Amino acid sequence: MEDKLNLFSFKGKYYILHLTWFAFFMTFVVWLSLGPMMPFIQQALLLSEQQAKVLLILNVAMTIPARIVVGMLVDKLGPKIMFSSILVLGGFVSIVFSWMQSYEQLALVRFLSGFIGAGFVVGIRMISEWFPAKQTGTAQGIYGGWGNFGSAGAAISLPFIASSFGEVNGWRYAITIASMLAISYGIFYYFNVTNTPKGSTYFKPKKIGAMEVSSYSDLGLYVLMNIPLYLALSLLTWKLSPERMNMISLGVEFSIYIVLVLVFVLQIFKTWTVNAQYLKHFTLKQHQYKFKQVAILDWAYLVTFGAELSVVSILAMFYVDWFELPKITAALLAGVYPFINLFARPGGGYLSDKYGRKLTLVVLFSGITLSFLVLGNVDKSWSMYLVVALTIVGGIFSKAGSGAVFSMVPLIQRRLTGQIAGMVGAFGNVGAVLFLTANSLVDYDEFFILISMTSAVVLVLIVIFLEEPKEHMTEILDDGTVEIIKLN
Incomplete structure (x- = not known):
């Protein structure tokens, strides 16, 4: 008979649950560090309100396609290697962002770093492998709810760290420290988890x-359900267009639309x-x-x-x-x-x-x-x-x-x-x-x-x-x- 859920245990599947929700927590600290750091970045680099808003938009744009791609990769490669890779690679990209000097560099690297937000998908597969169906709802809820708190973790800790280093480069040190912790945890995670319990098939x-x-009919519905993903990316592009925030040229705007159609x-x-x-x-x-x-x-x-x-x-x-x-x-x-x-x-x-x-x-x-x-x-x-x-x-x-x-x-x-x-x-x-x-x-x-x-x-x-x-x-x-x- 299946044991009752014991969240205070750190053995077996509970050990995997705690390591995995914290991996998700760390991805959100790195990914959503931009929000609490934005006042510091804006002041240090003299960014306009519009430039700050664009960075926040770019921070989430890549996450939409990244979650689709990461979902495919985790099914093929397994959550162990995928979560570790996202933490390590995402940490390095975040460090690069923290030491960029121009606004154009910041914007490009922040756009690329959106894939870190796809880490959430990886843990869903990991938890489903370790917990039976009768417990998977609670386990997935713990994973998602506690891991999601990484955004609050970033908001609580990073401004304090940035302030302690001073106004000009404090935000750089804060993001770098958080990123280094993510990299370290990604390596630790790889050597302490397995994709499935012993004897189970992945x-x-x-x-x-x-x-x-x-x-x-399912094929047709699947194709139709992909359309909103491309519309969302088109909507983000429109928000950056000359008609709205005037942060990209008309040529770039239409080039992005063409690329989205071709990819679709x-x-x-x-x-x-x-x-x-x-x-x-x-x-x-x-x-x-x-x-x-x-x-x-x-x-x-x-x-x-x-x-x-x-x-x-x-x-x-x-x-x-x-x-x-x-x-x-x-x-x-x-x-x-x-x-x-x-x-x-x-x-x-x-x-x-x-x-x-x-x-x-x-x-x-x-x-x-x-x-x-x-x-x-x-x-x-x-x-x-x-x-x-x-x-x-x-x-x-x-x-x-x-x-x-x-x-x-x-x-x-x-x-x-x-x-x-x-x-x-x-x-x-x-x-x-x-x-x-x-x-x-x-x-x-x-x-x-x-x-x-x-x-x-x-x-x-x-x-x-x-x-x-x-x-x-x-x-x-x-x-x-x-x-x-x-x-x-």
Whole structure:
């Protein structure tokens, strides 16, 4: 009989869980160090507000395609080598960024460093290998919730380190120190984990370059579901264009659009070549799964993580603009929001394990829809304490929703877990881009209403189309042996 979850243990699978969430934590410290360091960078290099905003946009742009690519690679190569590589390589790139002298150099290296944010995908596969399905929701929630706290870790520690070194180069030393710690931990991680428990098989896809699907209709849906990823990158490009922030020329803008179209066409071709032989000769029943499950989880994470990332970005300014709070007070109140992740995301995973994946998602998305609908009707005459409480409630539902989404991701098709997690994770970034862009175009109440309405649409999809994982899934070993993986 399977043991009860013991998070205070540091043996076996719990040792892997703790090492892996901290690996994720370190990637977020390095990746999201830009936010808390931006005032220091801006002052030291005399950057304009517009230049600072561009750096923040560039910091997330590469993460969208990187999560797709890393998802493919982790399925093929394993999470051990992938997490270590991201930490080491990401640390070196971050060090290079910290010692750049011109704005153009900063912008280029920051754009390239966006791949560090894809580290999240790697741990999803690692945790799914070590924990049984009945515990995977809680374990994934701990991994995601505690690892996500790396953003708060960077915000708490790095400004203090930068200040202690002085105003001019303090930010350089702070980012360098954090990056060196990430590199060191990446090496430590490699020598202290294995991809699977002893005696278990690490299932791999036959080919990489695109996700395997089970039918022609699934192939069409897969292609369609890639379009929002390219639209998000196009939206980021538009924000940098002469029409908006005027940070790139018209020629560069259209060149990027052309490249995105070409890459999309190339991806369609690759998707067909990967799936052609399976679809023409009928996919073995043991290898079949319904891609609609992946598509619904994509949209679900767009709402949950998109809301989480966008709200934490605008919350302090919302308190200042609507309620005229002092900036320090607003920052402190907004600072409560990231702490919710420590219990809300694991809570969403735990509820999924205990009461079922679909039911938990239905309840949490109902909560997201209602809480953000109320926020969208906030009046400036409302009590400040009530509004803060409402944002916390909305945060609990959205973060718990993220935990619930990733409690189901590993239960769709084991050999494709990295790719599924990569696509779902990328949609989370798409959601952040969508909601933050909307926030720049509309007022705060309309921003909250948009999140609510998007959540309502996804709630309908979950109720009608999402299927609770069945009793088991099967994978076929290289020698033809069929292995049954229990799902509950």
